[in-house]
Amino acid sequence: MRGRTVALTRRICSTALVSDLLDSAPPACGRASAPRAAPPALLRCAGRGPAPLPPAAPPAAARPAARNPASRGRSQVHPATAIQHRRRAQLRQPRRTRLGRPNPRFQVDGLQNLTQLEVFNAAGFALQGAAASAVAASSSGRCLCLNHNGSVQGSWTASANWNWIVDPLNGEKFIKVAEVQGTEIKPFVESLSTCPKHGLHNPLKAPERYLMYGDISAKAAHMLGQPAVSDFFAKLIQRVSPKSYQQALAEVQVSQKFLENFCGDQVRFLARSFAVPGNHLGQRSNGYRWPYGPVAIITPFNFPLEIPLLQVMGALYMGNKPVLKVDSKVSVVMEQMLRLLHDCGLPAEDMDFLNSDGITMNKLLLEANPKMTLFTGSSRVAEKLAADLNGRIKLEDAGFDWKILGPDVQEVDYIAWVCDQDAYACSGQKCSAQSVLFMHKNWSSSGLIEKMKKLSERRKLEDLTIGPVLTVTTEAMTEHMNNLLKIRGSKVLFGGEPLENHSIPKIYGALKPTAVFVPLDEILKSGNFELVTKEIFGPFQVVTEYSDDQLELVLEACERMNAHLTAAVVSNDPLFLQDVLGRSVNGTTYAGIRARTTGAPQNHW
Known part of the structure; x- marks a missing residue:
């Protein structure tokens, strides 16, 4: 049974986003309810924080005299105590996750490695806290430069072709985006072609990757739960897709809660299969949630973090290799999130990311021939893609x-x-x-x-x-x-x-x-x-x-x-x-x- 994997998270985000953390507090409705408790903080790396150190050794004067080895044939240390000491010694060493890397410390300062931004003037929405160290500020600068037109086959690629994005608040040029041109799509086509139709993993192939993505989700959720990190993304969303701070922050919080929901074993539980008894001995039917393999995801401007993040993670969880295109007006938000995911253990070659116009992306879809495309946007473009791709597409378009x-x-x-x-x-x-x-x-x-x-x-x-x-x-x-x-x-x-x-x-x-x-x-x-x-x-x-x-x-x-x-x-x-x-x-x-x-x-x- 072929699972509808790329669209897995579509139902989760099919109604776009409005949180109870809205522009203003709602009036009371019906019986008074208890205030919502703050979500409990994730344990460090899903419960893998460092163990407490053993008690310090007593002063020399307070130590008991050493036993005479000749008085007894062997040490009187109890075997259980010896095992405990060895265990404590092991815990003092750097522990490694299923990603094969030391547990990250989840410090906000880690954001300094998550950006390639050159100059940024937030014009009233300056990035605050430790996250601001990620940006090379300039008192005279008026633009943000995205040097890379995307990430392909695990590497960020540069381009000499640029497109200016106009500031929606004052009309000035404020983001300069490097965009892939029609003659530059070959690396993206080749990258998708490296992924077979049975995906990067499935229930019968590399199942340990389900656990890997559970770890990645835990770390990314913890990062988004840090106040300075959530504030960084909320203000970046505000800057490129102007909305109230409460609305922008709610988008970050919904994304963080989604990642929390798929921590630990929840990714492999998502791939739960079924078996049906046959009609004679030795016969049965098994149904598996199978990936599509190479897929494409196209997302709009209005929710620059929630929609692309939920959709791309759903595709990755199930073993697909997606190429992601976000509206260039807001793509800086998902670019930053992708760098954060890389820092949390996402293999860089598992997905591609590009900035381009619609014509170039349409050409890429026709040449790369992804096995499924997930499109969120206008009904006009949706109808064209449905015809061009012969129906191999999932749509979330207009809504009256x-x-x-x-x-x-x-x-x-x-x-x-x-x-x-x-x-x-x-x-x-x-x-x-x-x-x-x-x-x-x-x-x-x-x-x-x-x-x-x-x-x-x-x-x-x-x-x-x-x-x-x-x-x-x-x-x-x-x-x-x-x-x-x-x-x-x-x-x-x-x-x-x-x-x-x-x-x-x-x-x-x-x-x-x-x-x-x-x-x-x-x-x-x-x-x-x-x-x-x-x-x-x-x-x-x-x-x-x-x-x-x-x-x-x-x-x-x-x-x-x-x-x-x-x-x-x-x-x-x-x-x-x-x-x-x-x-x-x-x-x-x-x-x-x-x-x-x-x-x-x-x-x-």
Whole structure:
């Protein structure tokens, strides 16, 4: 049985990321719950810390007189004591892990070897603590230079071809990235060709590598758990994909928790197989989780650490050899994480990493012919890759995500806060962001919309709770809003205006959190439905309302939608929940009064 290995972690990150550590603390919902305890710190190297030293020898004057050897035929040291002494002597020596290397000390200063950055000016988001020693700072420098276009066959490679990345906050050139060109892909093609279809390891080949990756995960999780290291990555994420510090830090924490979950023996448990008795003596069927071998992973800009890390580690755990391409605008984050993984024991030749444009990556896929590709990004590119690769691809593309508020009105403050987080956290740049809200008429008199408006007005550019939109311009979002306002009965509930007093370049978007009301019967008209259900990857949502006798129309609208990624049914009415859940389909559906559209399964309530 061929396991779906590359997509192993896809379900874990299929709803992008929103943590309970969000832009603001949620209002209390229902019964008060005990505060969440801080996760226990990992034992050093999964419980392999140095043993305590034996007690010091007593002073010479206090030592008992030596026994006369002639008085007894042999020493009176008890055998168990002798064994204990030998054991202590062994523990004082450097211990070695299954990686065949001494246990790392997990000091933050180790980050000094994890970077090739030349110059970096964080412009208000300077890297702090010991991690700052990883960066060669320059008082006059205004850019960050990535000298290497990638890592291939265990070595970082250089390139003379450069591409400038524009600062999303002020429009200046601030990252200079070396990118692989179409004529330079041969080493990457050859590297993938060295991996057979049965992978670098599988249940019948090199099973000790499962244990090796358990050790790597333990060490990497411990490193990400260090405050200076997590702060380093959170601020680096903020700098290239502007979002609030809480959102960026939550991305690091979710990644760290994922690695914790696959420490020790958990990687080989992930490869658990099955056996079925045959129909006569000596016959049985065995099913194994088998790797694909050479694979490719392509990830977007909005979660520059969580999405690529979870996907690439899932591929490595199961024995695949991936080539990873991250959007060049944010690839510095995963480059730094890859160097950290190397320091934690990841064999450098187990995966390749490259910076390139889409055309070059498409050429690489066609020439290298990976046995499976995992793509997270736009539906337009996804459809092209599906055709080019003859279906050998796993996709997580667009998501027009609906939320239905049931007839039982309760916990209005909490529901308003969740709606604000779902629609506008990370400036709405999540494939799981709330795109349309179906609100029962019972909520109209609850003040829900007014509360959502007040929450949206708290978002400001200064703390990046609202910020640049990297794939949709202000003009495009405004044009879409104006087209919606041409529909009869539609109106702007709040927002609808560009951000003020900023220096965000015009190639990016800058819009206040926006909600547009469109009547339900107008949404369902054929001329309007495609317009209303167009995904806007920014702080934009459509709101409508329905009555008891219009639930069928709501379900019809959900059935006609195409991008079924996430959804939420907000109700504690069991009959209502069963009716809606039984007649709808999504990748992930959250149900109950605490239901939301965002929130990776790594971070369920």
